[in-house]
Amino acid sequence: MIACTMQGHSIAVVMMMVCTAIATMSHAEAFGSSMSTGTRMLWAPQMKLRHQKRQNSAFGMEPVSGKQMQRRTISPLHMANTESEEEAAKSVALQSLQDDLKQRVVLDESEIPSLLVPYAKKLDELTGGWALQYADLSPATETSPQGVAFLATNAAYAWVGxxxxxxxxxxxGGLVELAGAVSFWYHWSQLKYGTNRMEVRLALLTDYLTAGAALITGVLYCFTMGIQTLPLDVxxxxxxxxxxxxxxxxxxxxxxxLFWHSLWxxxxxxxxxxxxxxxxxTYPPMS
Incomplete structure (x- = not known):
């Protein structure tokens, strides 16, 4: 009987301890929940501000003062000024190109003496355009160092004449002098105007005529003197x-x-x- 009573008290004590533990855990959970809620409420503004800063940083925004924000981009006014400067630079470059083209103006056939034009066209027909073709000397020009040096070699004709x-x-002497002057004109036009220009082709045709006259005269002199009597240096x-x-x-x-024709x-x-x-x-001049 006493044992049963003690056993019943033990069970009651155990049940009371279990109930107490459950109640304690419930209070602790409730307290923890309330603490967590309070903490979240306390830190919510700071967390929101941090989140907003991250978004602003991602989109190029930064806080200025308080809730005011500004975008880290170029202002429309600055962009407009930049575009205006670029347009102005393009206009200057275009004007410079137009001025250069004006200096290198192409002469129309109506402005070229018509005396040589028919002969030039006839020579083109007879040779298939080969006779009046000429070399492209770019990037050399009439004012570049290599172009000036090339033109200077024509002074040899002036000196000899x-x-x-x-x-x-x-x-x-007179024919050599004339050939040198026309050669200078032709090569100057060649350097200045470039390829496929009528004025250069006409200068080349004139060069053929004057150089040919000097060459034929020299050959006739050789035959007159006798080929066998010509000095070796000739x-x-x-x-x-x-x-x-x-x-x-x-x-x-x-x-x-430029090199080989200069030597020519x-x-x-x-x-x-x-x-x-x-x-x-052989034939001294008459005094």
């Missing part, structure tokens, strides 16, 4: 001139042409001088 004229060889310089002319036709572009000017002028000297020796 002057010396022969002073010595009394007026015919060959033959060597003449061969060197023809060799350089041929190479300038092979490499008919840019610097190779020098050696051909030297050949003319030697032929003139030989002719003066």
């Amino acid at each position: 002057l010396i022969l004229g002073i010595q009394g060889e007026f015919l060959l 033959v060597l310089t003449g061969a060197a001139a023809i060799f350089c002319l041929g190479l300038s036709w092979v490499w008919e572009f840019g610097m190779p042409y 000017h020098i050696f051909s002028a030297m050949t003319g001088y030697l032929v003139g000297q030989a002719h003066l020796t």
Whole structure:
């Protein structure tokens, strides 16, 4: 009986302890929930502000003062100014290009003396356009160092013509002088205007005429004096001139042409001088 009573008390005590533990856990959970809610309520503004800052940073926004925000982008006024500056720069570049084109104006056929135009067209028909083709010397121009040096080689003709004229060889000296002047005109036009220009083609045709006249006169002098009596230096310089002319036709572009055709000017002028000297020796001018 006593054992049953003690057993009943033990069960009652255990049940009371279990109930107490459950009640304690419930109160603790409620307290924790209330604390969590309070903490969230306390930190909500700060969390919201941090979240807003992250969004602003992602979209290029930053707080200025309080709730005011500004975008980290170029203002429309600044963009308009930049576009205006770019348009102004383009306008200046376009105007500069137009001015350059005006300086390199293409002469219309109506502005070119009609005396040579029919002959140029006829020569084109006979040769299929080959005879009046000429080298593209770009990027050299009439004012570039290589262009100026190339044009300066025509001075050899002027020097030879002057010396022969002073010595009394007026015919060959005058033709060499004229050929040098026309050669300068042709190559100056070639450097200035570029390819496929009528004014350059007409200058080339004129160069053929004057250079051909000087060349034919020199050959006639040689036959008159006798080929077998020609000095060796005449033959060597003449061969060197023809060799350089041929190479300038092979490499008919840019610097190779400038180099080899410059040598043609020098050696051909030297050949003319030697032929003139030989002719003066064989047929001295009448005093």
